[in-house]
Amino acid sequence: MLQPFQGDRALRIAVLTVSDTRNEQTDKGGPLVQELALAAGLEIGAYEIRKDDTTAIREVLAEWLQREDLDAVVTTGGTGIANRDVTIEAVRPMLQKELDGFGELFRFLSYAEDIGTKALLSRALGGTAAEKAIFVLPGSTGAVRLAMERLILPEIHHIMKELTKHRQPRV
Template identity: 60%
Template sequence: MSEVFELDKEIRIAVMTVSDTRTRETDTGGALVRELAVARNMKIAAQTIVKDDGGEIEGVMRQWLADVEIDAIISTGGTGIAGRDISIEAIAPFYDKELPGFGELFRYLSFTEDIGTRALLTRASAGVANETAIFILPGSRGAVELAMERLVLPELQHIVFELKKHHQSRA
């Protein structure tokens, strides 16, 4: 009989920034995801910046979802309504299950605590695929901080536990 996944295991995340203009030096949203995750003793298993290109985003997603060492994928950017904002269209089809509460709560918190009615423009989303948690966040530093501090980080350990609890513990 295999051991149950332990709730206190180190979480390994992959960070994808979707942008036609960001570079490693100007990627403040992706940098904040990394900073906040590391501060919570999570490991950055992979990170990349990709263009607003469906094929490029999908290629990274396929690679990361096949990697059993990645517990969560957090993407920033491309969640708005502009023509080039295609993160939702490229990533959400990978979901085995959507977590609609994430987007609902993110928009609620954005509305009440941050940007008011402009919150209706975000299409932030979350789901799970191949036993991996996926969060699609806006690219602004404020949105990343709100999502990570109020929603993602408080629940990520539990989400990963639920996804992996029937699997053998990792060394």
């Protein structure tokens, strides 16, 4: 059953996979985001795969930030420390506010679960722009599952309520 977000409409997310090697047949992170979101009663408003290229990432994100039918964006991939990993650098300048706790909690949970000290390499990022929540996740399915199940899905409705509460008439 869909949880209404605005009127009768469920909260709707866009999913972006950033990869130089994945396509719709080999992408695992983006489809997992969609599967978990749908199971939680969210709708999928868009899904794309883009190369690890700052301009390509910003282009699709800018388009999605203009869409009134989208409430949040979840990206997977391109968050490592290799030279080609540019998702953080592409997205961070577009944020109006960062949700520092998202990255901090993601790394803490990753460390505690099974990643150990390798968690310090994670550059997961959360923030807001244009009244939308934006989450930048590593591309592994383990990272996607952890972020979606433990952080994003439990808080997304609260985050969206805070982002849009100024729209509600005060009583």
